[in-house]
Amino acid sequence: MINSNEPLFAALTDDETPTMSRLHDQLVAAADADRLLDVAYRTVDSPVGTLLLAATDQGLVRVAYQLEDHDQVLQTLSQRVSPRILHAPRRLDQVARQLAEYFVGERRDFVLPLDFRLAHGFRREVLGRLVMIDYGRTETYSQVAAATGHPRAVRAVGSACATNPLPVIVPCHRVLRSDGRLGGYIAGLHIKAALLSLEAGRHPDINSAPHTNFAPR
Amino acid sequence: MKRPFEEIVVQHGPTVLRVCRAVLARPDAEDAWSETFLAALRGYPDLADGANVEAWLVTIAHRKAIDVLRAQRRRATPVAEIGETSSTIGVWQPPEESLWAALGALPTKQRQAVAYHHVAGLQYAEVATIIGGSTEAARRAASDGIQALRRRYYSDELASPEGIHS
Numbered sequence: 321m322i323n324s325n326e327p328l329f330a331a332l333t334d335d336e337t338p339t340m341s342r343l344h345d346q347l348v349a350a351a352d353a354d355r356l357l358d359v360a361y362r363t364v365d366s367p368v369g370t371l372l373l374a375a376t377d378q379g380l381v382r383v384a385y386q387l388e389d390h391d392q393v394l395q396t397l398s399q400r401v402s403p404r405i406l407h408a409p410r411r412l413d414q415v416a417r418q419l420a421e422y423f424v425g426e427r428r429d430f431v432l433p434l435d436f437r438l439a440h441g442f443r444r445e446v447l448g449r450l451v452m453i454d455y456g457r458t459e460t461y462s463q464v465a466a467a468t469g470h471p472r473a474v475r476a477v478g479s480a481c482a483t484n485p486l487p488v489i490v491p492c493h494r495v496l497r498s499d500g501r502l503g504g505y506i507a508g509l510h511i512k513a514a515l516l517s518l519e520a521g522r523h524p525d526i527n528s529a530p531h532t533n534f535a536p537r
Numbered sequence: 538m539k540r541p542f543e544e545i546v547v548q549h550g551p552t553v554l555r556v557c558r559a560v561l562a563r564p565d566a567e568d569a570w571s572e573t574f575l576a577a578l579r580g581y582p583d584l585a586d587g588a589n590v591e592a593w594l595v596t597i598a599h600r601k602a603i604d605v606l607r608a609q610r611r612r613a614t615p616v617a618e619i620g621e622t623s624s625t626i627g628v629w630q631p632p633e634e635s636l637w638a639a640l641g642a643l644p645t646k647q648r649q650a651v652a653y654h655h656v657a658g659l660q661y662a663e664v665a666t667i668i669g670g671s672t673e674a675a676r677r678a679a680s681d682g683i684q685a686l687r688r689r690y691y692s693d694e695l696a697s698p699e700g701i702h703s
Contacts, residue, residue, distance in 0.1 A: 327653055328636065328686055336551040343554070343567060344546060356578050359541075390688035391568050398541045403581055 350407045358402035360411035361394065368511050371488070373412045376401060379433030380415055383486050385507035398442075400438060419488070425518060428455035430489050438485040442473065446480035454493045456519040458499045482506060488515065496522050542581055545590060546574060552657055553594050557639050559652035560602045569605055573598040592663045595653055599667050604643075639689045640682075646670075647682030654679045 359381070359474065361374040372390040374382040374397055382434075384393040398405055409416075414432065421427035439447050449467050453459050465473045481492035484535040487506055493515040497503045505512035553573060557566035576597050584593060588698040640648055646668060654675070665675040 328683065336554060339554065339567070340550050343550070343570055343574075345544065346571055347578070350571065350575050351578055354575065354579070361543075394541045394543070398539055403539040403542055404578055405543050406546070406578075407543050502568070 321384050348406050348410075351404075351406060352411070355405055357406055357411070358404040359397050359406060360406060360408035360417065361397075362407065362409035362412045363390065364416045364419060366419060368488075368507065371419070373415050373419075374405075375412055375415070376435045377435070378435035378437070380412075381435040381438060382488060383489055385487065385511070403418060415489075422488070423518070425521070432489065433488065434486060436485075439480070439483070441469070442468070442476055443464075443480040443483060446457070446477050447484060447486070447490050447492075450481075450484075450490050450492055450495065453491055455491075456521075458494045458496050458516070461503065462498055464495055464505055474527060478504065491515075494519075538586060539582070539584075542578055545577070545581070545594075549594050550574070552591065553598055556595055556652050556657045557602065558637050559656050560599075560648055561605055562641065563637070564619055565602075565605050565609075569598060569601045572601045572604075576601070589663070591657060592659055592667075595657045595659060595663075596667050599649065599653070608640055636686075639686050642689065643682050643685055646678045647685065650675050650678035651682040651686070655683070 324470060348357065348360075355377070359374055359376055361372060363370050364371050369386045370390075371386075372382070372384040372388075372393055373380065374384075374394075382393060384390060393407060418427055418430050418432060422430070436447060437442055445468050446464060449464055459467075461474045462471065463476045465471050465477045468477070469478070477495070481495055482504060484490055484492040484506065487493070493505060493512045495503065502509050502512050550570075554566065554570050557569040557573070560566075561569055572592060577594055584590075619703075640651065643651065649668045650664055653659050653667055654661060659667075661676045661679070662672045664679070665672045668675060668678075670678075
């Protein structure tokens with residue numbers, strides 16, 4: 321967009337899209353080669369909506385549901401990790417492929433380097449415990465608390481789940497209340513229920529759930 | 538509060554590309570764009586909050602363009618200037634191409650002043666900071682450049698001067 325009021329430049333056509341896309345790809349490659357790409361991100365479509373995936377050179381650092389507002393998530397990554405953030409889908413190909421396999425029921429474990437830098441202290445400890453809950457199984461908040469050696473920290477386990485920076489991959493959806501109810505979930509309980517049905521081998525009936533916005537896009 | 542660099546590329550990339558084209562020939566312009574954004578990515582964490590990002594990018598692009606021009610001069614094969622003498626008869630040229638060609642025929646200072654003020658939209662004071670000299674000199678260089686462009690460009694592209702006004 322030319323922001324000049326000089327009529328000469330009104331003659332400029334505006335379609336730079338193919339050139340910009342090529343130059344953007346070159347920039348990503350050069351940034352990668354110079355180790356300047358601190359955070360690479362992409363989005364993937366999934367049965368639970370569009371997911372934002374972000375990775376550092378250490379590994380996957382963030383998975384975000386649409387409900388979390390992807391622009392806001394990137395802004396937070398800019399502040400907490402680095403503003404050197406670029407849309408670099410290829411750096412996340414492996415994550416995207418494993419997620420696709422998971423959502424069609426063909427993958428039970430994610431084999432990915434993870435970067436837990438967005439979680440600290442006890443919350444991080446809880447995440448380390450969550451990755452040990454197997455596919456298709458569930459634990460209660462109090463069981464997780466007990467497993468961390470802090471049996472009374474049930475609420476703290478709940479907030480560790482609620483602030484999990486790597487949902488789906490770090491399976492906070494496998495933690496339920498002691499009375500068998502679902503408890504809470506970042507993206508809403510219908511998503512938690514859908515992930516649990518998927519892992520139970522049932523077709524996740526997400527579209528019939530209330531308050532969904534999973535129209536194919 | 539620093540925005541993700543991707544937003545900077547999306548928002549300012551096309552304008553910086555035009556600025557590069559305004560001061561360099563096409564393949565060189567794309568190289569200058571790439572070097573500008575790689576250098577910008579490197580320096581971005583240190584950029585002051587609230588800085589004028591566009592002026593910062595144009596300043597980097599200006600330096601990269603000078604590097605390219607210097608390297609060309611060292612190679613020392615002078616390239617004929619594309620100006621009024623280059624015939625476009627029988628060759629269809631999009632207006633943009635002929636405008637860049639006409640810009641290429643301007644003296645360097647005028648070309649830069651036009652690019653940074655009219656293409657990038659920077660204030661004359663910012664243009665002066667980048668190219669050196671006073672704000673008034675920058676304004677004059679841009680004005681002289683525009684006059685020259687109108688003579689060259691409109692004489693080729695438009696028979697009627699009706700569309701021209703300042």
